[in-house]
Amino acid sequence: MAASFANTQVSGKVATRQVAQGRVAPFRATGVRKAAGAQTSSSLFAGVSVPQRVFAMGGARSVSRAVQTVFAMRDGAVLEGRKLRVAVIGGGPSGACAAETLAKGGVETYLIERKLDNCKPCGGAIPLCMVEEFDLPMEIIDRKVTKMKMISPSNREVDVGKTLSETEWIGMCRREVFDDYLRNRAQKLGANIVNGLFMRSEQQGSDGPFTIHYTSYADGSKMGVPATMEVDIIIGADGANSRVAKEIDAGEYDYAIAFQERIRIPDDKMKYYENLAEMYVGDDVSPDFYGWVFPKYDHVAVGTGTVVNKTAIKQYQQATRDRAKVKTEGGKIIRVEAHPIPEHPRPRRCKGRVALVGDAAGYVTKCSGEGIYFAAKSGRMCAEAIVEGSANGTKMAGEDAIRVYLDKWDRKYWATYKVLDILQKVFYRSNPAREAFVELCEDSYVQKMTFDSYLYKTVVPGNPLDDVKLLVRTVSSLIRSNALRSANSNSVDVSFGSKANSERVATA
Incomplete structure (x- = not known):
């Protein structure tokens, strides 16, 4: 029997020996038809893929197609003649950083991304610590923001950033530039970049490899062609609408719709935004988030987002533009973007040898809406755990x-997500609460605590006495704002196109 399969890639003796050593789990192939007079041995083919058809022809047994050797290998089994193979689905910051770390760690890495020139609607703000931690060059940073304005529902402006030193700033980038740099760096370090659209995957048993089905656009075709690849682990970095997450039944979550317009404004007005970012709060710009005007290379990004009233997103966007109208007057819209943004981590972030990172895992913070740093960090942390668990790609993981990775992530960032969730519920629930929030932002202690936590991504221990004073000021501000609330304080009367807010509501 062994002689009849002498041309198979792995002999029955090798397969049997690997099973005996515990390196290969028994695997039952489907679609096998027994030839007349042929006998099979379960021990012989344990852990090796069997030809789909074995048939008799003139007394000789033949194999209808080439045999592909497939092992169902247990975690920790030594890989012989190859490296661990990982497919990263999605080429944003989370996917690119995962691919880079895997490739550097000796893992055979494939990064599958459909839109290699994608520019996600995103404020594009990155904390100072990310520049050094991820070794980012200055040429991909459009602006260094050193001043910010928080603007309340009543248009009260508070300058934020008074506590920043001369060497501290917030980076502003364009996602198409930022993401492209990270992907190219991963490729230079050994990751294989695949221009393709992930469709689905299937696994051969709980310990078997995954067959990934995707549409390849490698030939430049707009239609693409069906293709497959075989890998050991899948990392889902494919955003809020993650297909990988759906495959592992990761669960649903609330999501925001982010809407952004890139506006090229006159040079004198661009000078105003040279190192300044603005954030607007109020029911008019968003019932549960904020509007923003962030400076880019040669334009500003004006946007907003909402979870609770997605159908009105264009009205909120118009209100944001109206609030900033004087400072952006004469501008020309050069790009319009919209995208879903997750509001909290998914109930399930891994299943077997499939992991989720970035937006696919739900790693966007409430209140601030920050996601770039956490996406890149989660991709790196996931890849580091796989590299370590596979002994630099030499063992099955x-x-x-x-x-x-998940345990480390939760220990490090769970408190951050929880605190920001609470802050959003307290301060974004009504216009009086937002007025109190902007008032608190004027406090130097609040600014220092906020910026230190954001810029360096560490939990900054506060002064107990100052913390008590802050609590008293917070409660006082909330009480005072509600006490002074007038009949017309619910919203700012801004125009939506040619109609005022009151007119729009009356005709809605």
Whole structure:
């Protein structure tokens, strides 16, 4: 029997030996038809893929197609003759940083991304610590923001950033530039970039490899062609609408719609935004988030977002533009963008040898809406755990390694997400609460605590006495704002196109 399969890539003896050593789990192939007079041995083919058809022809047995050797290998099994193979689905910051770390760590890496020139609607703000931590060059940073304005529903402006030193700033970038740099760096370090659209995957048993089905656009065709590849682990970095997340039944979550317009404004007005960012709060610009005007290379990004009233997103966007109208007058819209943004981590972030990172995992903070740093960090942390668990790609790794990443992530960032969730519920629930929030932003202690936490991504211990004073000021501001609330304080009367807010409501 062994002689009849002498041309197979792995002999029955090798397969049997690997099973005995515990390096290969028994695997039952489907679609096998027994030839007349042929006998099979379960021990012989344990852990090796069997030809789909074996048939008799003139007394000789033949194999209808080439045999592909497939092993169902347990975690920790030594890989012989190859490296661990990982597919990263999605080429944003989370996917690119995961691919870079995997490639540097000796793992055979494939990054599948459909839109290699994608520019996600995103404020594009990155904290100072990210520049050094991820070794980012200054040429991909459009602006260094050193001043910010928080603008309340009543248009009260508070200058934020008074506590920043001369060496501290917030980076502003364009996602198409930022993401492209990270992907190219991953490729230079050994990752294989695949221009393709992930469709689905299937696994051969709980310990078997994944077959990924995707549409390849490598030939430049707009239609693409069906293609497959075989890998050991899948990392889903494919955003809020993640197909990988759906495959592992990761669960649903609330999501915001972010809407952004890039506006090229006159040079004198661009000078105003040279190192300044603005944030607007109020029911007119968003019932549960904020509007923004962030400076880019040669334009400003004006946007907003909402979870609770997605159908009105264009009205909120118009209100944001109206609030900033004087400072952006004469501008020309050069790009319009919209995209879903997750509001909290998914109930499930891994299943077997599949992991989720970035927006696919739901790593966007409430209140601030920050996601770039956490996306890149989660991709790197996931990849580091896989590299370590696979001994630099020489052993099979799986859920245990992925769980290491998740445990570290939760220990490090759970408190951050919880605190920002509470802040959003307290301060974004009404216009009086937003007025109190902007008032608090004027406090130097609040600014220092906020910027230190944001810029360096560490929990900054506060002064106990100052913390008590801050609590008293917070409660006082909320009470005072509600007490002074007038009949017309619910919203700012801004125009939506040619109609005032009151007119729009009356005709809605």
